[in-house]
Amino acid sequence: xxxxxxxxxxxxxxxxxxxxxxxxxxxxxxxxxxxxxxxxxxxxxxxxxxxxxxxxxxxxxxxxxxxxxxxxxxxxxxxxxxxxxxxxxxxxxxxxxxxxxxxxxxxxxxxxxxxxxxxxxxxxxxxxxxxxxxxxxxxxxxxxxxxxxxxxxxxxxxxxxxxxxxxxxxxxxxxxxxxxxxxxxxxxxxxxxxxxxxxxxxxxxxxxxxxxxxxxxxxxxxxxxxxxxxxxxxxxxxxxxxxxxxxxxxxxxxxxxxxxxxxxxxxxxxxxxxxxxxxxxxxxxxxxxxxxxxxxxxxxxxxxxxxxxxxxxxxxx
Numbered sequence: 447x448x449x450x451x452x453x454x455x456x457x458x459x460x461x462x463x464x465x466x467x468x469x470x471x472x473x474x475x476x477x478x479x480x481x482x483x484x485x486x487x488x489x490x491x492x493x494x495x496x497x498x499x500x501x502x503x504x505x506x507x508x509x510x511x512x513x514x515x516x517x518x519x520x521x522x523x524x525x526x527x528x529x530x531x532x533x534x535x536x537x538x539x540x541x542x543x544x545x546x547x548x549x550x551x552x553x554x555x556x557x558x559x560x561x562x563x564x565x566x567x568x569x570x571x572x573x574x575x576x577x578x579x580x581x582x583x584x585x586x587x588x589x590x591x592x593x594x595x596x597x598x599x600x601x602x603x604x605x606x607x608x609x610x611x612x613x614x615x616x617x618x619x620x621x622x623x624x625x626x627x628x629x630x631x632x633x634x635x636x637x638x639x640x641x642x643x644x645x646x647x648x649x650x651x652x653x654x655x656x657x658x659x660x661x662x663x664x665x666x667x668x669x670x671x672x673x674x675x676x677x678x679x680x681x682x683x684x685x686x687x688x689x690x691x692x693x694x695x696x697x698x699x700x701x702x703x704x705x706x707x708x709x710x711x712x713x714x715x716x717x718x719x720x721x722x723x724x725x726x727x728x729x730x731x732x733x734x735x736x737x738x739x740x741x742x743x744x745x746x747x748x749x750x751x752x753x754x755x756x757x758x759x760x761x762x763x
């Protein structure tokens with residue numbers, strides 16, 4: 447019950463900040479910003495159409511998953527080009543590129559990409575969701591694919607990239623605050639890299655042992671649990687999710703350093719990072735529901751380790 451209350455509080459705060467950001471943050475755009483935003487929207491709509499049609503034809507609904515780490519890079523450098531290589535925007539674009547290249551390579555290691563771009567391994571969560579009684583009808587899944595996977599997620603990726611557009615016309619020079627923000631953002635990229643590396647190492651070894659004919663409960667510790675409790679995963683149940691959300695919240699901070707906010711920190715582009723937080727709340731809850739069904743010890747892990755911020759260290763009872 448306490449965890450549900452915590453989730454509800456986070457949702458309320460996130461929605462409140464989103465509304466306040468839009469209402470108090472203003473929505474006045476220069477012609478340059480409007481022209482740039484138009485280009486980004488066109489790319490976003492094309493991606494929506496592609497993800498829906500290809501997802502329906504191939505029955506592989508990871509089309510947006512493949513583009514998730516690529517589109518922000520495209521958006522970032524379009525904004526940089528339109529801005530005339532503004533230093534703050536170049537730094538933002540470089541950081542987004544580092545994030546995107548790393549995430550793309552990590553996803554590629556899981557077999558998600560192929561020479562035929564539309565094929566490859568599909569995220570296991572879509573497979574599970576298609577079996578859900580509320581979505582297992584063909585027409586229901588098609589609507590889910592259209593509105594959530596193709597439209598909503600593409601719109602969200604565009605939204606989290608919009609702080610780039612917001613700072614295009616800033617006359618405030620790149621300063622120490624920008625450098626601190628850049629260092630913090632880079633730190634979260636490093637954290638996400640470490641978390642993904644530790645998880646892949648753990649899962650690879652676990653499945654290697656299972657492939658030798660061993661049962662999960664007979665595996666040596668810590669693999670016998672079925673889920674990772676080592677490294678940063680011993681302090682956070684979703685350190686990669688924590689880092690991912692933090693990256694886009696910190697990217698928004700460039701709006702503050704660029705002086706394009708009202709009432710200290712409100713700018714309408716805060717909506718993107720706030721709705722990303724909501725997405726990850728749903729995604730993490732869904733993933734944990736799957737883990738609870740698969741691994742008996744996962745309930746103890748939930749009670750023992752914080753969900754996002756790495757605060758408490760895991761200890762076996």
